[in-house]
Every structure is written in C-alpha cells, then in structure tokens.
Amino acid sequence: MAKKIKISDEAYEKAKEIVEKKGYSSVEELLEHLVDREYTEHSEGGSEEDRLKGLGYIS
Amino acid sequence: MERYLKKIYPLLLFILLPIPLLAYVGPGAGFAFLGSFFFVFLAFFVAIFNLLTLPIRALIRGIKKARVRRKAKIKRLIVLGFDGMDYSLTKKLIEKGELPNFGKLAREGSFLPLKSTEPPLSPVAWSTFTTGVNPGRHNIFDFLARDPKTYMPRLSSSEILPPKRILKLGKLEIPISKPKIELLRKSKAFWKVLGNNGVYAQVLRVPFTFPPEKFYGTQLAGLGTPDLRGTQGTFTYFSEEKDDVFELSDGLCIKLKKNDGYYEGRIPGPPNPFKGGETLYKEFKVVPLSEDKAKIKTEDNEMTIEKGKLSPWFKMDFKAGLVKVSGISQWYLHSLSPVSLYLSPINLNPEKPAMPLSHPAIFAVYLAKKNGPFATLGMAEDTWGLNEGVLDEEGYIQQVYGANREREKFFYDALKKVKDGAVVSVFEYPDRIQHMFWRYITPDSPAPRDSKKKEVKEAIYNVYRDADRIVKETVKYLKKGEVLIIVSDHGFGKFVRGVNINEWLKEEGYLNLKEGKSESRKWFADVDWSRTKAYGFGLAGIYLNLKGREAHGIVDKSEAEALKNEIKQKLEVLYDEEKGESSIKHVFLREEIYNGPYTKNAPDIIVGYKVGYRVSWESAVGKVGGKVFVDNIRRWSGDHDFTSDQIPGIFFSNRKVKNQHPTLADIPPTVYELFGIKTPSFVEGKNLGVRL
Structure with a gap:
C-alpha cells in the first residue's frame, strides 16, 4: 500500500522542475527513483539466475 | 430463471469470492501465510468502507466521466496487439490474398510499418508502447539487467524479494512479513492516465505488466509472470529409460520407477519456505491403459491422457504443512513403450493464484471461474521443451494455440462487456511460432527441419492466417464511430549465425580471463575483472567495466568515451569470414538513442545486428570461448534482435491516419487525443492524427 509523505512547498516546486526537465512522469516517480538509488548504494548485490530459467532467449 | 442466473453469475463471483492470499513468492522466498486471519478482518473492513463510500466514489467518477465524454471524440477504442508480426511478411501475404481481413483494413483504413525501439526486443518495445517514452524514461533496456x-x-521487468522477517522454530522457518513484488518498469502506462481521467480500460496480457498495477480498470498480467517454481518456465520430462535426475536447458529429466502394471514418479514443485527452500514434490502414477492411452493419478486428481495430444489442464496442490500452493500443468504423452512423457511448466492456478496475476486480484479468479483454468505463465509456450526435443513440433503447436484460444475468450468477453472506454489485448503467438519455425522458410538455416507435416512446415503462414481470423472476429464487435488500432512490437527475421561478443571482446583484448583459463563458464565465472575493460551482457548490450560503478571497475571515466567509440568502430566492421558477410548493421552509444532519468542503467553500447546474426547463446549468458561466429543449430531459428529499421512491426487501423511514419511511442498520445485527454508532458510520442 502506498504511503503519503510531506515535503515543503519549496522542495515540491524544485521536484516539479526536475520532473519536467528529466522526463519523469510524476513527482512520486522522481522521489521513488532517488530513494532507490540511495538504497541500492547500501544494499548487497545479488543474482536472480534461477528466475531466468525458461526465458526462451537465453539458456 | 436460469438465463437470469447466468447473467448475474460473474457479478456474484466478484462479490462473494474471497480475495486469494498471496502465499507463494518464488524460489527461496516464502509463504506469507500467517496473515490470513488479519487479512480476513482487513478485507471485511475494507469491504464495509468501500460499500459506505460507494455513492461518493460513483458521483466523483460520474463527474469525471461526464467531463471526459464532453471532450472525447470516440466512445470506445480497441487496441489489438500481435507480438512479433512482421510488416514485410504481412504485406506479402496481403498481396497474395491470404489475409483478407487485414487487407480490408489496409484498403479502407491504414496499414503502415511501425518503428520499434532499439533494440527491438519485446520488454523494451512493449514498455514504450505502454508509456509513450523511450527506454531512458521507462528503464527497460533488455530482458536482463x-x-x-x-x-x-x-x-529487467520485475523483482521478487523474500519476506524480510522470518521466525525460526527449530528447523522451521516461518515468514512473518510480506514478500515484495515490484514492477521495475517506470513512467506511466496509458491506461493509468486514462483511468485518472475517468476512462475505463480492460488490459489483457500486455507483455511486462507483472505485477499488475492499480488503475481504473481491469488487467491480466502477461509476459514476465513466473511459474509456480518462480522461474520463467521449467518443464519436466519423465522417462523410464533415463538416468535418475538430470538437468536440461530450462527443464528437468526424471526417471520413472517401474512397478507391476504402473509407473511411479515425483513432480518437483515450488520450494518449501518452511524448510530452507527444499523442493516440494507431488507423487504420481502412470497407468498404461492401451498402446496410446494412460491414466495419470495423484492423491487428489486423475486424468486419462492420449499419445500425441496435449492434455487439458491438470490441477495439482503442493502441501507445505497446512498451506497448499496450487498449480496447473499439461501432460504430453510421447510413448508408452518405453514410457516417456512431458509435463509443462507448472502455471499458477488462476483460481487460487499464489501471486498477483491481475488487477483487481479477483479478476483472474473471475476469468477462471467463467472460462475454466488457463495459462498464466508469462511465456506459456515452452520453446525450451521444443529445443530440447522433449516436446515435439505438433505438441508445441497445440500448446501455442491452446493458450491463445483461452486468451481469445477473454478478449471477446471484454469486447462484449466494455461498452465505453478502451480494450487493450496482446496475442503473443506470432512471436512464439516465428521464433521456433523460421527455419522452415529460411533455405540457409542450419537448424533441423525434418518434418514433412504441412501444419509444421506452414506454421508461420498459419499463424498469420489465424491472426487474420481474430481480426475478422474483432471487426464484428466494432460499432459506428469506434476505433480499432492493431500493432506489433517488432518484425522478424532469420537467426542463422550467433556472434559471441564476449569472445570477440577477449580476442580484441578488452576482456581477460583468469590465469590458466581459455574459456569462461556462465556469468563471467572465469573472467579476471582486474584486467577487463568491457563485457557483453544480455541480448544487445556491452558495458564498460567502469570505476566507481562496477564492483571491480578499472576504466576511468576520463577514458570511457574514447573506449566506447573505439569498440563501436571496430564492431561496425566485424566481418564473418566464413560466410563472407558483415554481421552488424549499426552500433549505438546509449546517449545517442536514449534520454531520461534511467539512461544510466542502460548498457554503454547497444549492438544492432544485421538480420541473420544475433548474439550467440553462449555470449548471452556470459560465457566466453570458442569461435566468435557459430552456426545456430537450434530450433529457435527466427529472431528480432537486429536494428529496428530492418524489421518494422505493423500498424493497422480502421481509420486513416495523418502521420504516415508511426512509432510505438506514438500510440499513447494517439489514445489520449481520441479520448480528449491532454497528452502529459513526459510523453515523447506524437499523436498520429486518426481521421474520424
């Protein structure tokens, strides 16, 4: 379930500018991307090799 | 009375059926079963809340709809997709009079080549169709990331993560938090924008819509949906002759035990999350009834199967303690002397889906209750079963058409029910047939083509004829003023030579192996990263081993541009001496073709092969070794991993369009225009200007 967060008007205006400039579809998408980027930096790497089984294009 | 009950039956199902518990989440992930009581209470309160707020929501929706209706140019739009339908082949067959219904659309409306993405691969292309943006804005660049x-x-399209909190009780591991299933495609689907503006949409089997998203409408997930084992499809082959158990490409071969008058075997199912992910099994028996018939028996189900005929769906529950995970699968009996039979990948049972298959979740259950069990696996057509010879060509064709017939029912049902809004449905069977049977229309294919059967030799033409039949049926539902758009995500071509890009990078000195190694196993197991500057990944990409980005990167940012250009120049003249042909049409640097916030996730270099050449099977999984150029001897003999200009897809409409050079990104803005919705600023495609 999606959660709501509050940001200042100033930050929101900046976010809207970035959305337009970079080609995000919404402020929500921008914020999620920023969080993902930070999260990825701290997370351990992994592999999903098993999930790829059956994908016809590779073997 | 009976007629009346039939009409209200689907509605009753929607209201009365419980929301299925999301129990299974993939290999090693776990069952989120303990929340069942909590979810019952939650569902109850949500239902009460929804009931109380229904009039208010209906009023808001009514106001939105009225606003849209005032601006909308049409009442209903039908978007029909045929994965992989090739422009040139379609044109040729229309000219020969073999596709009368496509031909009629071409004469009275529009028929144009449709430009795909670079690379023209289904996940990339359908994501652009869905959003109207380039891959740099939707984050899908290949099947793999x-x-x-x-x-x-x-x-590349979704991520499944196990529950983070697990309670350990001795040997038992009990998940106490929910698993995470995330769609990795970014930007916004056009049906979501339609919904935000009060336009209802039913979206069926559009590739790479797993997990399904919430919006004002209904959706059944397509390509990318896993099987019960959490893979993209793992078949099982049972035989009384083979060794005990061994792995084939994307499948398992298991020996049957002979008894007095019957054979015994075990079907490997999903992992048991309570016991460290060890495989759950289902015991079964094969009882020969005659030379070509046998009975399959499990503790809770039985079915008679016939030699050479793909069976109906066979339900099987896998028990992990008190929890049952439900799957469906199909049998194909090859022989009873000796016994050998194929079992398709175990699909999630849509009546009791262990993972989200649809939005709302009950939609898949409704479809199953109304139409019977159906294929839910993203790639339900078992290309590897055919490649490995455990499913013969006739069996494969039965499987492809069987799944398609199920989807046709859903589509016509949607056309009957959705009077107002959009119906979007994609049929993938042209892609599956062309991949596996292109060898029969390619004189220089080194792959086996020994069948004398007309249905096999003509499989490609037949699938185009069958698509034409679907068009004929669809047009019957079109009412005055409605618009039909038909698209494919890319065309097709022959795949006769594989290019081992990783071996080429090694020979050119960009990739080096560990001391003493001349080859590398899968996923670069023997690559020496401290001496590697670039590596080929997936079907079309090359990444630099960049400092600060890759774990063991050695290429400094200051030298990256020069290195990319050097590789590009060399690849563009890569020549296949044995065949006397060039192999690559164009090499793209990512910044030349992508823009947007996710461009940094794209490969640094995208290889655009010439038709006939594709990345080799070995290189696609990170193997290094052998020759750079190899014959493709597999039945998978058609492909689309070339530059998009060589294999345009199709665009048809029952209306004329102003723009005569459509691209996949143009579909969403065209849809918005038809419904009188302002195209959002992030969308890059252009309205095609449908003439009404």
Whole structure:
C-alpha cells in the first residue's frame, strides 16, 4: 500500500522542475527513483539466475 | 430463471469470492501465510468502507466521466496487439490474398510499418508502447539487467524479494512479513492516465505488466509472470529409460520407477519456505491403459491422457504443512513403450493464484471461474521443451494455440462487456511460432527441419492466417464511430549465425580471463575483472567495466568515451569470414538513442545486428570461448534482435491516419487525443492524427 509523505512547498516546486526537465512522469516517480538509488548504494548485490530459467532467449 | 442466473453469475463471483492470499513468492522466498486471519478482518473492513463510500466514489467518477465524454471524440477504442508480426511478411501475404481481413483494413483504413525501439526486443518495445517514452524514461533496456556489484543477471521487468522477517522454530522457518513484488518498469502506462481521467480500460496480457498495477480498470498480467517454481518456465520430462535426475536447458529429466502394471514418479514443485527452500514434490502414477492411452493419478486428481495430444489442464496442490500452493500443468504423452512423457511448466492456478496475476486480484479468479483454468505463465509456450526435443513440433503447436484460444475468450468477453472506454489485448503467438519455425522458410538455416507435416512446415503462414481470423472476429464487435488500432512490437527475421561478443571482446583484448583459463563458464565465472575493460551482457548490450560503478571497475571515466567509440568502430566492421558477410548493421552509444532519468542503467553500447546474426547463446549468458561466429543449430531459428529499421512491426487501423511514419511511442498520445485527454508532458510520442 502506498504511503503519503510531506515535503515543503519549496522542495515540491524544485521536484516539479526536475520532473519536467528529466522526463519523469510524476513527482512520486522522481522521489521513488532517488530513494532507490540511495538504497541500492547500501544494499548487497545479488543474482536472480534461477528466475531466468525458461526465458526462451537465453539458456 | 436460469438465463437470469447466468447473467448475474460473474457479478456474484466478484462479490462473494474471497480475495486469494498471496502465499507463494518464488524460489527461496516464502509463504506469507500467517496473515490470513488479519487479512480476513482487513478485507471485511475494507469491504464495509468501500460499500459506505460507494455513492461518493460513483458521483466523483460520474463527474469525471461526464467531463471526459464532453471532450472525447470516440466512445470506445480497441487496441489489438500481435507480438512479433512482421510488416514485410504481412504485406506479402496481403498481396497474395491470404489475409483478407487485414487487407480490408489496409484498403479502407491504414496499414503502415511501425518503428520499434532499439533494440527491438519485446520488454523494451512493449514498455514504450505502454508509456509513450523511450527506454531512458521507462528503464527497460533488455530482458536482463545486470547487478554491477556482482556482474550477475536479474529480470529487467520485475523483482521478487523474500519476506524480510522470518521466525525460526527449530528447523522451521516461518515468514512473518510480506514478500515484495515490484514492477521495475517506470513512467506511466496509458491506461493509468486514462483511468485518472475517468476512462475505463480492460488490459489483457500486455507483455511486462507483472505485477499488475492499480488503475481504473481491469488487467491480466502477461509476459514476465513466473511459474509456480518462480522461474520463467521449467518443464519436466519423465522417462523410464533415463538416468535418475538430470538437468536440461530450462527443464528437468526424471526417471520413472517401474512397478507391476504402473509407473511411479515425483513432480518437483515450488520450494518449501518452511524448510530452507527444499523442493516440494507431488507423487504420481502412470497407468498404461492401451498402446496410446494412460491414466495419470495423484492423491487428489486423475486424468486419462492420449499419445500425441496435449492434455487439458491438470490441477495439482503442493502441501507445505497446512498451506497448499496450487498449480496447473499439461501432460504430453510421447510413448508408452518405453514410457516417456512431458509435463509443462507448472502455471499458477488462476483460481487460487499464489501471486498477483491481475488487477483487481479477483479478476483472474473471475476469468477462471467463467472460462475454466488457463495459462498464466508469462511465456506459456515452452520453446525450451521444443529445443530440447522433449516436446515435439505438433505438441508445441497445440500448446501455442491452446493458450491463445483461452486468451481469445477473454478478449471477446471484454469486447462484449466494455461498452465505453478502451480494450487493450496482446496475442503473443506470432512471436512464439516465428521464433521456433523460421527455419522452415529460411533455405540457409542450419537448424533441423525434418518434418514433412504441412501444419509444421506452414506454421508461420498459419499463424498469420489465424491472426487474420481474430481480426475478422474483432471487426464484428466494432460499432459506428469506434476505433480499432492493431500493432506489433517488432518484425522478424532469420537467426542463422550467433556472434559471441564476449569472445570477440577477449580476442580484441578488452576482456581477460583468469590465469590458466581459455574459456569462461556462465556469468563471467572465469573472467579476471582486474584486467577487463568491457563485457557483453544480455541480448544487445556491452558495458564498460567502469570505476566507481562496477564492483571491480578499472576504466576511468576520463577514458570511457574514447573506449566506447573505439569498440563501436571496430564492431561496425566485424566481418564473418566464413560466410563472407558483415554481421552488424549499426552500433549505438546509449546517449545517442536514449534520454531520461534511467539512461544510466542502460548498457554503454547497444549492438544492432544485421538480420541473420544475433548474439550467440553462449555470449548471452556470459560465457566466453570458442569461435566468435557459430552456426545456430537450434530450433529457435527466427529472431528480432537486429536494428529496428530492418524489421518494422505493423500498424493497422480502421481509420486513416495523418502521420504516415508511426512509432510505438506514438500510440499513447494517439489514445489520449481520441479520448480528449491532454497528452502529459513526459510523453515523447506524437499523436498520429486518426481521421474520424
């Protein structure tokens, strides 16, 4: 379930500018991307090799 | 009375059926079963809340709808997709009079080549169709994405993570939090924008819509949906002759035990999350009834199967303690002397889906209750079963058409029910047939083509004829003023030579192996990263081993541009001496073709092969070794991993369009225009100007 967060008007205006400039579809998408980027930096790497089984294009 | 009950039956199902528990989440992930009581209470309160707020929501929706209706140019739009339908082949067959219904649309409306994405691969292309943006804005660049920390692969379109909190009781591991299933495609689907503006849509089997998203409408997930084992489809082959158990490409071969008058075997199912992910099994018996018939028996189900005929869906529950995970599968009996039979990948049972298959979740249950069990696996057509010879060509064709017939029912049902809004449905069977049977229309294919059967030799033409039949049926539902748009995501061509890009990078000195190694196993197991500057990944990409990005990167940012250009120049003249042909049409640097916030996730270099050439099977999984050019001897003999200009897709409409050079990105803005919705600023495609 999606959660709501509050940001200042100033930050929101900046976010809207970035959305337009970079080609995000919404402020929500921008914020999620920023969080993902930070999260990825701290997370351990992994592999999903098993999930790829059956994908016809590779073997 | 009976007629009346039939009409209200689907509605009753919607209201009365419980929301299925999301129990299973993939290999090693776990069952989120303990929340069942909590979810019952939650569902109850949500239902009460929804009931109380229904009039208010209906009023808001009514106001939105009225506003849209005032601006909308049409009442209903039908978007029909045929994965992989090739423009040139379609044109040729229309000219020969073999596709009368496509031909009629071409004469009275529009028929144009449709430009795909670079690379023209289904996940990339359908994501652009869905959003109207280039891959740099939707984040899908290939089937695979790589983890720069491990150089290992993952699916580009979705991520399934196990529950974070697990209670350990002795040997038991009980998940106490929910698993995470995330769609990795970014930007916004056009049906979501339609919904935000009060336009209802039913979206069926559009590739790479797993997990399904919430919006004002209904959706059944397509390509990318896993099987019960959490893979993209793992078949099982049972035989009384083979060794005990061994692995084939994307499948398992298991020996049957002979008894007095019957055979015994075990079906490997999903992992048991309570016991460290060890495989759950289902015991079964094969009882021969005659030379070509046998009975399959499990503790809770039985079915008679016939030699050479793909069976109906066979339900099987796998028990992990008190929890049952439900799957469906199909049998194909090859022989009873000796006994050998194929079992398709175990699909999630849509009546009791262990993972989200649809939005709302009950929609898949409704479809199953109304139409019977159906294929839910993203790639339900078992290309590897055919490649490995455990499913013969006739069996494969039965499987492809069987799944398609199920989807046709859903589509016509949607056309009957959705009077107002959009119906979007994609049929993938042209792609599956062309991949596996292109060898029969390619004189220089080194792949086996020994069948004398007309249905096999003509499989490609037949699938185009069958698509024409679907068009004929669809047009019957079109009412005055409605618009029909038909698209494919890319065309097709022959795949006769594989290019081992990783071996080429090694020979050119960009990739080096560990001391003493002349070859590397899968996923770069023997690559020496401290001496590697670039590596090929997935079907079309090359990444630099960049400092600060890759875990063991050695290429400094200051030298990256020069290195990319050097590789590009060399690849563009890569020549196949044995065949006397060039192999690559164009090499793209990512910044030349992508823009947007996710461009940094794209490969640094995208290889655009010439028709006939594709990345080799070995290179696609990170193997290094052998020759750079190899014959493709597999039945998978058609492909579309070339530059998009060589294999345009199709665009048809029952209306004329102003723009005569459509691209996949143009579909969403065209849809918005038809419904009188302002195209959002992030969308890059242009309205095609449908003439009404």
